[in-house]
Amino acid sequence: MKYENTRKIVLDAILDAVDMGLIHGTSGNIAMRDDKEDVVAITPSGISYKGMTADQIAIVDMNGKWLDGPFKPSSEVPMHTAVMRARKDVKATVHTHGMFATIAAMSGELLPITPPQAEFVPVGIVPFTMPGSNDVADKVVEALGEEGRAVLIKNHGMFCCGKDMKAAMAATIYTEEMAQTTYYAKVAGVYQPMPEEAVKKMKELIAADQAV
């Protein structure tokens, strides 16, 4: 099998995301750029992830053209490849329809409540655009900017990225957690995001690899 290692990383990540409840049914998709060649391994479209095998993960070029794999690539392939073309530092991308991230997108703002969440702000907000379009891909790229790790897409879900799959999954897990804690704190009437100064300090520690 070509690109076996990259395909296996994508498969393990999507199965983890299903186990963690971040992805339901066939919604959501995950992609990873190959180490050696300019190709991207991405989850296929409309196929149940449970029981999937690595050879069923699709391979596309950097423009999203389907190169290998028995099933056509995710319809959100433009979003994943556009971010990888725009950001040389990004090797892995995760798109989910997490419930709390979707709610947070409607509120128009998401701020960290706990220190580990600080790594992933500012979280950009993408206005609703038709799923799978080049337009939504361009808007995600724009909202991520040069350093962004997570954006919320209105009436759709979220998109996260990282230098490897571990980093992209961490962005996904903590952004959904940020949205969940925010939601419950607001419902309980006790909402207090982290002080801005503390967020800044925390981001400096994370950047210097000194966060515990």
Ligand SMILES: [Zn+2]
């Ligand atoms: Zn989607």
